[in-house]
Amino acid sequence: MVTDPIVALDDADLPWIDFLGSEFKADPAGVLRAARERSWLARSPQGYHVLSHAVIKQMVADPDIDSAGPDLYRRVGGSDRLVEYATNGMLPLIQGLRHDRIRRVLQRGFTGKRIVEMRPVIRDVANHLIDRFAQSGTFDLIADFSHHYPIEVLCALIGVPKRDIDQFSRWTVALALMSRMPLAPHMEEIDSALEGLYGYFRGLVAERRVRPTDDFVTTLIQAEAGGEELTEPELFGSLVNLLFAGHDTTRYQFVWVIQQLMTHRQQWDRVVADPSLAAGAVEETLRLQPSLQGFVRQVARDVVYRGIRIPAGAFLSMNALAANRDPEVFDDPDRFEITRANAQQQLTFGRGAHLCLGNALARSEMVEALQIFATRFPNLTLAGEPTYPEGYSGMRGAERLPLAANA
Secondary structure: OOOOOOOEEHOOOOEEOOOOOHHHHOOOHHHHHHHHOOOEEEEOOOOEEEEEHHHHHHHHHHOEEEEEEOOOHHHHHOOHHHHHHHHOOOOOHOOOHHHHHHHHHHHHHHHHHHHHHHHHHHHHHHHHHHOOOOOOOEEEEEHHHHOOHHHHHHHHHHHOOHHHHHHHHHHHHHHHHHHOOHHHHHHHHHHHHHHHHHHHHHHHHHHHOOOOOOHHHHHHHHHOOOHHHHHHHHHHHHHHHHHHHHHHHHHHHHHHHHHHHHHHHHHHHHHHOOOHHHHHHHHHHHOOOOEEEEEEEOOOOOOOEEEEEEEOOOOEEHHHHHOOOOOOOOOOOOOOOOOOOOOHHHHOOOOHHOOOHHHHHHHHHHHHHHHHHHHHHHOEEEEEOOOOOEEEEEEOOEOOOOOEEEO
């Protein structure tokens, strides 16, 4: 039996992707498509990117491929404060049994029952924000809505008073700079945000130990009585990460939802006529335009995938933007179709043990908001071109999207 030779990673003939280049900026999906047609794996200035949906599914279930760990930030010049946060708070980077223990405790705050109970709060937040610009005729979706919406929902979940929300918003936006490359120009702002958030949560946790309420912080404290205790660095880090992970991702992702529907008017009209289609529109947007381009894994022991030997220690970016348009999984993958039957196979929220803990909350936020927008602004239209931040970031989406209510 003849088998294909196995080649070392360094010797493999792989396509090159320049994420900072003009070609990628103009047509990211096209660049990734061309690379995937050559190989399931690509090189880039940021390292290796896995482009195949099937390979990513296999890798996230492989015990020899784990979370990237805090070394991910050491490699790119992260400060000691950032590395400490990554070590104890960033659940997607925490490895092995420690990840599983922390996740079990945090899961207590994201039960299906709690998400259902949050729905009225989510709707109230959305309607309150919309009320502020509903009569203005035109508005910016980011500045007037999506910048505030997820952080207000998260603060209600956690137990942060409304008076502190604006400060939290500034901190979490600063933390989003962690996805920028290079990192060094943003390190001072990131460190300042981390210092502010850790200090705030130390005070809030101390208060909840004395005066417990029905919120996420109290839930984590009560877990101690059940024997599933978090260390103090894990507790504070997890609370910081909840805000970081739940704010900017949803902030950008909901803008993509509206942006897709504004450029596919017939499908917007379908949602207006039948708001139950909102869930499908959100899922299809998660597939086609993920706000988070992917997630990183590190090889723990040498592995061989499709004829390429990948050494222990190698970092691999699981590229959701490429995998979500893999024609082996999705028919006509570049087409936006809100009733696509298998849109939930998208990998934007990750997969397996590291599936995004807050994915149900994020989906609920976007579905509720879309239904409200479709009901209150059935004639919604674009009022200008979206603007995007300069440079490369693992987070992608518009910073400004002008809309006209046309009520």
